[in-house]
Amino acid sequence: MVDIHQILDSDDSKVNFIKGLIYLSKAEELEKGIKGINMEELGYLNNAMVALNIDELKRKQLESLIYLNSIELDISFKSKRQAVFFLREGIQICCIDGQYSQAEKDLVYRMASVLGINKSMVANLEEWVSEGIEWSNRGEKFLELEG
Numbered sequence: 001m002v003d004i005h006q007i008l009d010s011d012d013s014k015v016n017f018i019k020g021l022i023y024l025s026k027a028e029e030l031e032k033g034i035k036g037i038n039m040e041e042l043g044y045l046n047n048a049m050v051a052l053n054i055d056e057l058k059r060k061q062l063e064s065l066i067y068l069n070s071i072e073l074d075i076s077f078k079s080k081r082q083a084v085f086f087l088r089e090g091i092q093i094c095c096i097d098g099q100y101s102q103a104e105k106d107l108v109y110r111m112a113s114v115l116g117i118n119k120s121m122v123a124n125l126e127e128w129v130s131e132g133i134e135w136s137n138r139g140e141k142f143l144e145l146e147g
């Protein structure tokens with residue numbers, strides 16, 4: 001298993017990773033004219049910031065991006081590996097609320113283009129995330145069985 005700190009090996013890559021996740025989590029809300037993000041996405045972001053050891057001050061600065069009325073495509077990564085990792089996690093945050101809206105999908109593909117990742121890689125990542133969600137949902141059904 002790969003250590004997240006080996007992939008996101010600098011403060012800049014960690015900040016860009018979280019900024020990108022925030023932008024992706026806002027895509028659907030902005031389209032609907034809603035400020036902020038839903039609780040599932042907020043929980044995912046907070047867990048990611050803790051896992052990345054982002055200090056409290058930087059966390060507050062990043063969290064303030066949640067309430068902006070626009071999305072910037074001002075993220076970059078040092079390697080293709082970092083960009084693919086970001087997109088994989090980004091697609092997961094888009095799907096965490098049980099839906100992957102067209103606005104989220106469009107933003108994923110725009111970000112992929114900016115990061116130099118081709119559409120077939122994004123489609124593969126989308127399929128992997130979908131399969132993972134289905135797998136997890138099947139596992140949840142075991143908990144519903146009566147013994």
